[in-house]
Amino acid sequence: MFTHNRCQLCVDAKEALQHVRKQVPFEITEVDIKKPGNEKWFDEYKYDVPVIHVNDEFLLWHRVNIDDTIQKLLAIQKTAK
Numbered sequence: 001m002f003t004h005n006r007c008q009l010c011v012d013a014k015e016a017l018q019h020v021r022k023q024v025p026f027e028i029t030e031v032d033i034k035k036p037g038n039e040k041w042f043d044e045y046k047y048d049v050p051v052i053h054v055n056d057e058f059l060l061w062h063r064v065n066i067d068d069t070i071q072k073l074l075a076i077q078k079t080a081k
Contacts, residue, residue, distance in 0.1 A: 002041055002051040004034045009062060013050040016064035024073040026054075055080075 001017070003010040017028060033042040033049060045051045051061040052069075054076055060069065 001028055002031050002033050002045045002053070003049050004032050007049050010050040013052070013064045016066050016069070017052075019066050020064070020069045020073065023070045024077070026073065 001010070001013065003013075014028075020026075021028075031038060031041055033045055045061075048061045050064075052059045052064070054073065059072060
């Protein structure tokens with residue numbers, strides 16, 4: 001999840017993702033786009049955090065709809081098998 005420390009939408013997204021994880025287990029890795037070394041991601045997403053990638057592919061941004069995200073992740077799991 002691409003984020004930064006002053007992002008209320010990111011806080012909301014983290015909370016929603018915890019609910020999603022109860023149905024579809026996965027790991028969350030956070031990337032603070034404002035930290036040194038993350039300039040590429042800052043340039044890409046400075047106006048769009050939070051941004052969620054799965055397996056290095058864009059999944060969603062801004063708000064996490066729990067039901068939609070569960071369905072998207074289940075579809076990704078099916079195609080990965």
